[in-house]
Amino acid sequence: MPQSKEGKRYLRSALALAVAGAFAAMHPAWADVPELETNSDGAYINVTAGTGTGETQSVTGDAVSITNSGNAHALTLTGTGNTILIDGTESVSITANSQYAPISNFSGNPWAETPSSYSAGGTIDIESDGTITLSNTAGGNNQVIDIENGDSDTPLKLTVNGEKTAAQVVMTGNVLTQNEGTNTEINLTGTDSSLTGQVYAKDGAAITLNVDPKTGSTATVTGSGLVDGTDSVMTVNANNAVLNGGYYALDGGTTTVTLTGNSVQTAPEKTSGFSAVHGSLPTREEESIFTCTSSSCVRVVISPATEIKAVIGSITEKNVAGGAMSGSSFTEITSLEPR
Structure with a gap:
């Protein structure tokens, strides 16, 4: 029997609580969870x-x-293995107008000083219907x-x-994930x-972006x-979506962009090469996958019962899925056997 939304959410919450409880059992905690505070508008601070x-x-x-x-993040994961x-x-709103990111796992302003007290692991889960x-x-x-995992x-x-x-x-603002064990x-x-x-x-961080609208x-x-x-990894899965930008890989990192349905990717204006091949062509009844490492980019287009095409682009120390910097080169391979 398919599980209800409430059932799935309960299991996710229960799992997070179980993980936190396991940490507590292994490492008894002396500090209690801080009480929640609100401002005059009723927002938690x-x-x-x-x-x-x-x-x-x-x-x-x-x-x-x-x-x-004041000088603080709206939400800060602290401690060791906390949740x-x-x-x-009905809604969740986490906002700030500050150099302090609304969501973080350390104290201090990263632009003005060395942050202190990074959390050692832990979980942040943000949900709403x-x-x-x-x-x-x-x-x-x-x-x-x-x-940035500590x-x-x-x-x-x-x-x-x-x-x-x-x-x-x-979501408005940059998303930064850093250090091994950060997902x-x-x-x-x-x-x-x-x-x-x-x-x-x-x-060494990993991020997955799933873009799948109604x-x-x-x-x-x-x-x-x-x-x-x-070992840094970025995975972008876009279905019937619009991606306005390129996806780069440097120094041992790997980026994979998969477009399905009517997804379109447009490379930045300063790009050439891949943008003419990938960014200007909406996907039809096919799946388009771009994988970049620090040394090369490969594009694979899989069309039903037809052929596989690959595009390889090289840029000095910089590669992008969906758009290459001016002066880059690419090679399209069309002689591969049908899948």
Whole structure:
């Protein structure tokens, strides 16, 4: 029997609580979970999980709103193996207008000082059946998400709309994931969902971006993606979506972009080469996959009962799926056997 949304969400929450409980059993915590505070508008401010081990901070309700107050992140995962669960039945809003990213796992302003007290692993899970809004309106190079694992032996996982039940997901600001053991999953589902900002996976981090809008709608990602460093991985799965930007791989990282349905990818204006091959052609009844490493890019187009075509592009130390920098070269291979 198919499981209900409530059942799936219960299992996810139960699993997160079980993981946190296991950490607590192995490492008894002396610090309690901090009490939630609100501002005059009723929004929760400066949410943390405490400095202990295996703690769980849950913020639930119909319309959950979280923001920052003073020099702090709106939501900060702290401690060792701790968990923050955000679940708003009707909506979730986590916002800031600050150099401090709304969602992070360390204290301090990364642009002004060396951050202190990185969390050692842990979980952040953000869910809703309504609208999820994650935004840093400060502009410039500021992040909406900035997570950097402080202990590669303890996994750090951030999930946005893991249940894929959100009616809309709107994200504004850059997404930065860094260090081994850091894993992020973002699901843009529902109607007219969007992500506006650059996406980074550095120094062994992994990020998965699933763009899969409701039938008859679309979802848009505006901004490029970059993986940098050995074992850094970015996976973009776009179905009936619009990607406005290129996806790069440097120094041992790997980027894979898969377009299905009526997805379109447009490379940045300064690009040539791949943009003429990949960005200007909407996918038809086919699947288009681009995989880039720090040394080459390969595109594979799989059409039903026809042939496989591959495009290989080379750029000095820089490669992009969907658009290559000016001066790059590419080779199209059309003599491969049908799949």
